[in-house]
Amino acid sequence: MTTKIIIGPARSGKTEMCYRHIRAQDHFREKWIIVPDQIQSRLAVAQLAAAGGALGVAVGTFSSFYRHLLETASGDSVQLEELDVQRMLRVLVEEAATTGKLPHTAAIAGKPGFVDVLRDQVRELIQADIPPQKFMQMAASAGSELMQELSFLYERYQEVKHKHRRHDLEDTGRIALAQLCNQPEGKTGPACIVVDGFDSFSGLQLAILRELDRCAESLWITLPGDADMQRPVFRRFVRARKRVLESIPDAEIQVLSAGTGTPLTEAVGTRLFEDHPEPFAAAPPVVMREVRSPAQEAREALRWLKALILREQIPVERCALVVPALQRYRPGLVSAAAEFGIPLAFHSKRVLGESPLTAALLALCSLPLKNWPRHDLLTVLSSPYFDFSICGLQASDASAYESVSRYAQIVEGLPEWMAGLEQLIRPRQTEDTLISVWAAFPQGDEARRLRDGLSSLAGLLQVPSGKQSFSFWSEWLTALIAAMKLESRICAEGEAEALAGIATILRDLLQPVPGAASVCSYVRFLEEFQRALEAAHWEVEPARNAVSVLQPAQARSGAYHALVVLGLSEGLLPEIEREDPFLPDAIREQLGMEPRLGREQRGLFYQVLTRADRYLLLSRPYLSDVGAAWEASPYWRECVKLFPGAAERVRADMPRPLADAASREELLQWSARRGSLEEVETSALGESWQAYLHASRILAARARGEQSSYDGWVQELQVELKGWFPPDYIWSASALETYGTCPHLFFVTRVLGLEALVPPEPGYDALQLGNMLHELLEGSYRTAAQPEEAESVIAALHEISGRVFERAPEKYGFKPNALWPVQQTQWIALLENTILELQKRQRGWKPLALERAFGMRGEPPLALQLEGREVFLRGIVDRIDQDADGYLCVIDYKTGSASQDARALDEGIRLQLPLYAMAVAGMGFEGEAREGFYWSIPQARRGSLMLSKYKPDIPELEGIESAGAFDAARVHIARTLSGIQQGRFPPKPPQRGCPSYCPAAVWCWRHSPGRGG
């Protein structure tokens, strides 16, 4: 009897027994240890070395064993790389879809995930050793359309492979099996094979074991379980044992009893999932924590490990985290580990297509295809991965191009970029007032350099139209990568591996796949490249002295002094099982494939928990992403039974011993919550402590409502403010209104000169629309034969509107969008309505003057005597009407409807009307301005504020019966100028909420989004 099946519970010594056996074999004969994956392969090598080493023992997975067998096999078949398999399948799916062979999956066949699913199915079918014909017959008799389409694709895939003499990774197993079958009768194969750590086998693996039983001198297979397999945790392994015994019926069976591990492993190994488990009393080594979110779980877990590493001297490499749904937990783990200074070793491959490097490369290659969109170009230019020196550009140029895009309102298009830069190259004659505005844009030689740089980049990215061979495109892209010097730009962990992965894909893409066309377009090539990146994996060699981060299936072997299992909430661990839509479990059973339902994940959980020698932390999130209660998983409840008293709910804001803080940041945060740092030696905290003290002073001052520089009171700037706003400064109404809206908004926009950058979009913005409508109204009334008659004004409107709209995009600087022609018609209709309504409202009044400036365009400013000083003001009055008695009425057009009531004047956020009415007095008209109102153009309606009826509700004017709008305006101007002079700029959110255009919204501590922002 040379084949032995060793069955025993976790930690019963199966592996050690096998290693003793293999070490006792002849040093010079071939010996193999076959394990399920790379992690276990690394562990096996380490364990073997720790046991004294063994000469001539190869350690690897079934795949490495197949490759070893194939080294001696003859044949002219070429192995397909994984990328080629994916490409082949994609070509076959497209071919089948276009020829109507996929009527039921046609809708999803073009989705990127379809080929991935198909690949998994094909892999499983080959591993289960199912011939295409057999599968087709089963699909036909099962009557499942999905299965029939899958069987068609499976059959085609196998057919094309064989026709072109190719084999895939799974086929290597079949070829290896054939190789084994060819071994002469008798024990002519390897001296000793140990198959360790498996809890299931594919059909192909069972066939290999059957042949090894025949030809190997000694074959030992370990399986988890016990003599009768009645315990719930062993149900998962019953099937594996049954199938192995069916394949090797004469094998000797040896059953081991539970080993003599630590009290913790003994308790988990013998009592977990039992109906009434004897509680494990030694609670301190086991902790169960319910915390709010996965991110908090990650912090708790790493803090717990750090305490053990420092206080109990647990070596960092003897610690592990077992994480279901790694995608969800990875960001929290990475950030907490960086903060706590704990090295992590992720043992999982990452999708190459998700690397930032590949995202940057795809963005660069796609620029011409996407027509040079603004956002993409700026992202590419500011990417740290590219060196644009070959084009005469630097990374800092991205902000210059951003300015250009705003100057020329560029949304996309290389010609648009070039035209915008050309405009900036030309010398500019401009009004003095605009010099500071133009200074913000690159001009002259600088604009020329940017134009040449962009032109050079466009040359690099210029691709021949039409179809080219795969090798052409692949070499073109390789040359681009070299020109951008990617190799010299990468520096972060794993980027070298990612770049190597990209290079491999480009090498693989040199040839078309069997059955596909030999030439393709650039679009198609990029599509193939992108799909290949999405299908390829990127692996960083895990660090040795680090905490291992494992997924449950990777944590079935090894031993750790401190183990954390996260995610014990519903749906995470155990994961939700779903039936395979293509191959239901009933069919899988018939085909000898692993079921998708009833996977008995308890067995896996049992294996994972038994890896903990000394300390075990179990945790779960109790709130979902949307803040709903998250139920505990059934495994959590089982653990509560086994470890009574170990579970605790931890809230992020609960007080904690400062000694448990895992980082300075935590220490400061926790001590702030306690209000004291008495237990901590603050000198050890260095600059962090000083920064903390500074921040706490700021927050305390703001909370007390102190008039400090931490809340916009900058008296220390009074001298500078006098220089910026000298006594002869000419104020605009809008500047004063800005201060009335929020003093800090004034400081940010008018003192610091900041503006919220809004990316250009096709179409006009509110300001451009306002300017256009003002021009149309002014032009219509000015050119109308009878400006007091609406019909005449409307006729004039029709006369001039074509010209105004035609010039508007260039004049006001916007790119018309597809709606522009429709918008013109709509605005004409609205203007007609406004003209008609305005005439009804102004019965008895006649237009007297239009667009009258003061304080600008060479006109003298309005000079107001205020508190012993003269204040100068400027503006443009939209329209002045006069009635039969000679009285004047000021009208201010608005394109919105907000803030046109008396309250807006009371609050000082609308001052135009009274100021303009005062200014009219100095314009030389006969008559007094007694009336005035705002007029909403789109609504064709007057605002509720009427100058003649306004009664101020302002503390300074309380009890003054004769006070009106002019007095209110004076009060506000005096208050505003005094505030500006004294450096009073506290943030004061407007009652309607902060405006969306406030540049401070991103950092302002009083920001209050409302209707306006």
Ligand code: SF4
């Ligand atoms: S965000 Fe609001 S409160 Fe802050 S400065 Fe802007 S408008 Fe004022």
